[in-house]
Amino acid sequence: MTSDLPYSLLKKYQLPLGLVAFLLLFLAKAQAQQLSFSKTQVEQGYSFQYQWLDHTKTEQAISFTLNNEGLFERFRNFKTYQNSYAQKTILRRIKKKMQRNPIPGVQIFYRQQHDNFLIEAKGLNKEKVEKAYQALTRLESEVTQTYLEETYYQAFTNHEQINGIKVDHVSIANNSVADLKTLKPLILDHVSIQNIRKVTNYVLSFVQSIPYSTLESRITSSGAGFNPPLQVLWENQGDCDSKMTLTAALLRALMPRIDMALIYIDGHAFIGIDIPGEPGEISIEHNDVTYLLAEPTGPALLPLGTLAPESELAINQGHYIAQDYHEISSEQQTE
Numbered sequence: 001m002t003s004d005l006p007y008s009l010l011k012k013y014q015l016p017l018g019l020v021a022f023l024l025l026f027l028a029k030a031q032a033q034q035l036s037f038s039k040t041q042v043e044q045g046y047s048f049q050y051q052w053l054d055h056t057k058t059e060q061a062i063s064f065t066l067n068n069e070g071l072f073e074r075f076r077n078f079k080t081y082q083n084s085y086a087q088k089t090i091l092r093r094i095k096k097k098m099q100r101n102p103i104p105g106v107q108i109f110y111r112q113q114h115d116n117f118l119i120e121a122k123g124l125n126k127e128k129v130e131k132a133y134q135a136l137t138r139l140e141s142e143v144t145q146t147y148l149e150e151t152y153y154q155a156f157t158n159h160e161q162i163n164g165i166k167v168d169h170v171s172i173a174n175n176s177v178a179d180l181k182t183l184k185p186l187i188l189d190h191v192s193i194q195n196i197r198k199v200t201n202y203v204l205s206f207v208q209s210i211p212y213s214t215l216e217s218r219i220t221s222s223g224a225g226f227n228p229p230l231q232v233l234w235e236n237q238g239d240c241d242s243k244m245t246l247t248a249a250l251l252r253a254l255m256p257r258i259d260m261a262l263i264y265i266d267g268h269a270f271i272g273i274d275i276p277g278e279p280g281e282i283s284i285e286h287n288d289v290t291y292l293l294a295e296p297t298g299p300a301l302l303p304l305g306t307l308a309p310e311s312e313l314a315i316n317q318g319h320y321i322a323q324d325y326h327e328i329s330s331e332q333q334t335e
Contacts, residue, residue: 077150106121176229187199200294276290
C-alpha cells in the first residue's frame with residue numbers, strides 16, 4: 001500500500017494542479033529504501049545485516065543474530081487455515097469428550113456435511129435433551145476456541161459485519177517477543193534520545209524499508225501469505241498484516257508496558273500506540289484509550305501519526321476494526 005498525497009491536504013487546501021504534480025513527484029521519491037540486506041549462517045543461528053534510509057533520509061544500519069529455534073521452530077505448526085480439516089478435528093474432540101462424560105438418558109448423533117458438522121441429541125426426557133444441547137453448545141465453543149488458539153487463528157468480523165477466521169496477530173506477536181529481545185539494546189543504542197517517538201519512528205522506517213508483498217483477503221485467504229515476524233526478517237518481505245505484526249512485536253520487545261491496538265481496514269492494516277499526539281496527527285478512540293496511528297507497511301516513509309490517504313479516509317469514515325494489544329504478562333517479559 002502506498003501513499004501518493006495526504007488526503008487532508010488536497011481536501012482542505014484544494015491545491016493547484018501544478019503544485020499537486022510537484023508534491024506527487026516529491027512524495028514519490030519519499031519512499032522507503034532498503035540499501036542492503038544479507039544474512040549469514042553462524043553458530044546456532046543466522047546473522048542479519050540491514051541498511052536503509054529513514055524518514056529524514058538518514059542512512060541507518062543494524063546487525064543482529066536470531067537463533068534457529070526462533071527462525072524455524074517457533075511457528076513450525078502454523079499453517080494455512082483449512083476449514084474442512086478444522087471442523088473434522090473439532091468434531092473428533094467433541095466426540096472424545098462426550099464419550100468420557102456421557103449424558104444419562106440422552107443419545108448423541110454426529111453427522112459430517114461437507115465442511116461442517118451437525119450434532120443431534122435424542123431422548124425421552126425433553127428437559128434432559130434441552131440440557132444436553134446446552135452442554136454441547138458450550139463444549140463446541142470451548143473446543144473451537146482451544147483449536148483456534150493452538151493454531152494461531154481467531155474468529156473475526158470486519159467493519160461490514162462479515163464473519164471469517166483470521167490469523168491471531170496478537171498471539172503471534174506475543175510469542176515472537178522473546179526472540180526479538182536481542183534487538184532491544186541495539187535499537188536503543190541507535191536511538192540516542194530514548195523516547196517513544198524516536199524509538200517508534202526508527203522501528204517504522206526499518207519495517208517500511210522491508211519489501212512489500214500483496215495482502216490476500218483477510219476473510220477468505222485463511223492466512224495464506226502471512227509470515228510471522230522472524231519469517232518476515234528471514235524472507236525480507238511481508239504483506240501489511242505480516243509487517244504490522246512484526247512492528248507490534250518489536251515495539252512490545254522494546255516497550256513491554258505500552259498499550260497498542262492493531263487496526264484493520266479493507267486490504268490493509270496498521271497500528272495504534274497509546275501516546276499523546278501532536279496537532280495534525282491522526283488518532284482514534286478505542287475502549288476509552290486514544291491511540292496515535294502509524295503505518296508500518298511502506299514503501300511510503302510515513303512517521304508516527306501520519307497515514308496513507310486510503311487509511312485516513314477509512315478511519316474518518318469509521319470503516320475499520322481495532323483490536324487491543326495490551327501489556328504482556330510478567331511471565332512473557334524477559335528483561
